[in-house]
Structure formats: structure tokens, C-alpha cells
Amino acid sequence: MGKTIIVSNRLPLQINITENNELEVTPSVGGLATGLKSFHQEGDSIWIGWTGIAEEDIPDALEKEVIQEVKNQDCIPVSLTSDEIEKFYYGFSNRTIWPLFHYFMEFTEFDPDHWEAYKAVNKKYAEAVIERLDDDDVVWVHDYQLLLLPEYIRRKKPNVTIGFFNHIPFPSSEVFRTLPWREEVLRGMLGADLIGFHTYDYERHFLRSVNRILRYDINFNSVNIGNRIVRSDSFPMGIDYKKFHKAAKEHKDQPRSENSDIQKKLDYHKYVTRNTKLILSIDRLDYTKGIANRIRAFGYFLEKYPEYQEKVRLIMLAVPSRTNVPQYQLLKKEIDELVGRINGKFATINWTPIWYFYRAMPFENLIDLYASSDVALITPTRDGMNLVAKEYIATRTDQTGVLILSEMAGAAHELNEALIINPNNFEQIVDTMKMALEMPEEEQIRRNKILQKRLKRYNVERWASDFMKSLRETKDSRKAFKSI
Ligand code: ADP
């Protein structure tokens, strides 16, 4: 077998041009980039994707430098114009597929112009792949921005091995079938030999859609598309457990050189108000993450259990995301207001109930946050997986800490020892918060021990190797099938 070509819309690095016309390179945020990065760093792979900046925004003088930065990480850039970004990325990817696949029908737009751009950009990606493709290479396509890519590659290279992994939920066929371009999308995915999902439910929804819409026969998890058999399976994505655990260990008692405001707050918490318990909330600012309801629930908690006023604090980190999409702008406003309202209502001279940060931050701060928090409160209304939940558990080196996790996150299927809640049930959330804050240490340790063992074993490396193994087997069985 030759090299692996990873293809995703977003590369693991993000290029920005500063006000002084200098190049700034930061790691990308989001489960796909953080998870796959570890696989990419270890193997013989190249990664094709977008750098997060519009073609027109890169000054000519910096073009070479951008290419070099990308090359340094064994990546190959696909450049997108601002028009493509508007219609393909903000448009079809994030105003059609993203809301539809997360059951936000009311946010879903069906715009033919966006669909045309989506097809055109998927073709652009196909050309970028084909240009670098040797016959024995394996192509591994990722996520909802590139649903058509497997078929586009297959048309030009019928025998190549292609895997596809969907990092977000696949909705029930009742929801999926509302998409005007449903046949094309399914055929696009079926260009792959193996299609992976985080959970069995997503896989069943996909197979049901294929059966209902395309009328293909399904045999267990195989789709007979006439000239080929396509397989699907579930592969719950893990994290780089060692990296998080080790970083938390090393980080524990080291003095911090960096003096960011997050660090100052954490130091204040650790050294001044150490009796106040810390509840952590971290996500990209996205309506699927249930952030606004989480803040409301925290306000309600302070009301229902007033003995916790001045005894607990919510530290909330929201990373800016897809800021050109109106729903994200509205959500930002709603969150700002809610935080203001709750802090205004409950704050005292010595205590602010919510510390809120709207920014990305360096890895070491992230580790410090995970390691310093008594409880992690993760309440998405829908989430393909949610790696933050897994990262929190991995950083608990003394095995204390309580994870409260929404049953709507893919991760809930594996993390049964967490406190699982329904994100729409306010009473349950606030009572679970109380339970978490009062859970005896032995009980915390008992639960986390099991969780850590599982996460350590089913890490991101295992996820990738399971997928690749299964892809090879699918391909081999196809060869055998052909030679009969
Ligand atoms: P999603 O993929 O929807 O963003 P996940 O929870 O699966 O959600 O993945 C988020 C990833 O982004 C995690 O790996 C997490 O470590 C990273 N991340 C989240 N917040 C920050 C932040 N403020 N700074 C840097 N990385 C972050």
C-alpha cells in the first residue's frame, strides 16, 4: 500500500494575516483537526485541505511563506476564493448540511446557488487529490463539507481505495429526505469503499436513507450498488490520551510563564478562592452545543440551591466559530446578554458567578482549565461525538472530577460512568449539578478509573487503525468478489 491522503475541508493549521501584514499560524480548533492531527503526525500521510483564509486575502509577498508553512506540516493547501467560502463553506456546508444533520430544521436553507458552489468546490478538491494520487494510495475523506468527493474521485480513478468518515451525526431518514439534493449526496458518499460514523445510530440512519431514497439493497452493513459493495460501520473517535494525560501531569505544579487573563483568573481561583468549586464549559460557539441553555440552567441552579451562591463558579470558554452565519451572531449576542444578566443578578463583592471568555487559547491553558475544574458541564442538544468530554477525563490525573454529559452527544454512548443528562430537562440538569458537586471523592475516582481505562485503550490511534484495517478488508473482499 502506498501513502494515505487525508482530505478534509479544514487543515490542522489556520493561516491569518495580522494588521501589520505578518503571517500568523495557529492550530485549528474542532474535533476533526485536533483528533486527526495525531494520526497524521505519526504516519506516512499527506493532508489536503483549506488554510482558513480567502485566496484574495493572502498578499502576494506572503504567498510563498504560506505554502512553506503548510508544507512544513506535510499539508497541501486548496485555495478557496471569498465567493467560494461564502457559498460553499458558510453557505451549503454550514447553512444547509450542518443544521439539517443536527436536527435544526428551522435554520436549514435550501439555496440552489449554494448547492452549485458545493459541487464546484468538491470538484476542486477532487482535482487536488487526483493530481497527487498514485494507484496504491489510500484516500481518506473527512466530513460533511466533502460528501460528494468520494464519487468525484471514483469517477476518475475507479479502482482506488477510498474511505469516508462523517464526523457529525447522520440524521434520521425522515429528516434527511427533506434535502432537495438527497440522491446526489448519498451517491457522493457511496463513492467510498467504507463509510464510517461515530455511532451505530448514525450508521443505521444512513443505511435507512440509502434504502428508502436510492432503493439499494442493504445486507446487514453492506450496500449493493450494482458494480460494487460499499460497507458502513461505526468507529467512535478517541483522543490522543497520552498527550492529554502527560500534559496534565507535567503541568500540575509548574509555575506559568504566560500571564494571560485566563491564567490570572485560574491562579486567583487556585490561590485565593480555592474553596469555590469550578464548573467548566468549553465549546466552539455553536447553537448545537446548548450553551445558552447551559447558562440558564446555571442561573436556575443558583436560584434553586441558594446555598451554592459564592461557593461555585462557572468558567465558560466559547471559541469563535463561523462568525459570518447569522445564527452564530445571534447566539453570541444571546450568550453575552445571559452572562450579563446572571452576573448582574447574583454577583457579590467577592464573587462573580460566571467567568466568560470568547476566544481560542493555547493548549497549556486548555490543560490547566481541564485540570483545575471540579465538574465539566457538557450539554449539547446534538453533537457527533464531543472530544472535550474525553479530554476532560484524560487530564484528571488524580482521578477526581465529575463529567456531566448530554445523552445527545455521540460520546455518551461510550462514557456511561459520566452523569448523563437530557439537555432539555432543566430540573434534571440542576439536580445533577448538585449531585456532581456533592459526589464523594471515592465515587468520582471509581467512575473515572473505568472511563480512563476505556479512553486509554480506544484512543485516536486505535480509531484510525481500526478504520484503516476495515477499509483494507473491504477492498480485499471486493477483489475476491470480482475474481469469482
Ligand atoms: P467540535 O468538533 O464540534 O468543535 P469537539 O468537542 O469534538 O467539538 O472538539 C473540539 C476540539 O477543539 C477539542 O479537541 C478541544 O480541545 C479543542 N478546543 C476547544 N476549545 C478550545 C480552545 N478554546 N482553544 C483551543 N482548542 C480548543
Ligand code: G6P
Ligand atoms: C466540527 C466539524 C469539523 C470542523 C470543526 C470546526 O468538528 O465536524 O469538520 O472543521 O467543527 O468548524 P470549522 O467550520 O471552523 O471548520
